[in-house]
Amino acid sequence: MIYPVVVYGHPVLRKVAEDIDRDYPGLQQLVSDMFETMYHADGVGLAAPQIGKPIRVFVVDGTPLAEDDSEMDGFKMVFINARIIEKSGEIVPMTEGCLSIPNLREEVNRESFLRMTWYDGDWNPRDEVFTGYKARVIQHEYDHLDGVMFTDKVSPLRRRLLQRKLSDISKGKFEASYKTIIPGQRVR
Numbered sequence: 055m056i057y058p059v060v061v062y063g064h065p066v067l068r069k070v071a072e073d074i075d076r077d078y079p080g081l082q083q084l085v086s087d088m089f090e091t092m093y094h095a096d097g098v099g100l101a102a103p104q105i106g107k108p109i110r111v112f113v114v115d116g117t118p119l120a121e122d123d124s125e126m127d128g129f130k131m132v133f134i135n136a137r138i139i140e141k142s143g144e145i146v147p148m149t150e151g152c153l154s155i156p157n158l159r160e161e162v163n164r165e166s167f168l169r170m171t172w173y174d175g176d177w178n179p180r181d182e183v184f185t186g187y188k189a190r191v192i193q194h195e196y197d198h199l200d201g202v203m204f205t206d207k208v209s210p211l212r213r214r215l216l217q218r219k220l221s222d223i224s225k226g227k228f229e230a231s232y233k234t235i236i237p238g239q240r241v242r
């Protein structure tokens with residue numbers, strides 16, 4: 055099933071999401087629905103809060119970015135109860151977007167080295183290192199679990215300039231090719 059995507063300004067995007075248990079009801083279906091929702095919206099990552107669920111689950115598939123970086127080809131993963139163990143390396147600027155902030159793209163600085171622990175979709179414990187573009191996509195999705203949006207990370211000047219756009223987006227003044235839920239609407 056394709057979920058509507060929750061849009062900037064909705065309180066669920068600002069919650070600190072909670073870990074889940076292995077027997078979380080319908081987990082496999084949820085993960086499969088998250089991929090379906092992400093692909094439908096042409097995204098490369100989706101975190102559970104973006105479909106109204108404040109739990110620490112996100113999915114990524116970087117394949118559409120393979121033209122820019124061949125490492126992204128087949129970079130399809132499920133992250134459950136993820137923790138960042140180490141974040142370091144060169145700080146790199148890159149333009150980002152987010153399905154919860156339609157049609158807005160801004161440059162964000164992020165570390166280029168990441169060590170993470172998490173459970174994958176088969177509940178295998180994982181402990182791995184990511185660099186470059188992968189580290190960026192993961193950090194963006196991970197931030198959603200802590201209630202952080204990429205627009206929080208732009209420079210204070212840019213953030214001031216964005217205020218009107220973000221306010222418009224939260225009022226539903228945007229075009230998107232996928233279904234959305236704006237603040238004040240019930241999450242289904």
Ligand code: NI
Binds near residue numbers: 152154
């Ligand atoms: Ni996002």
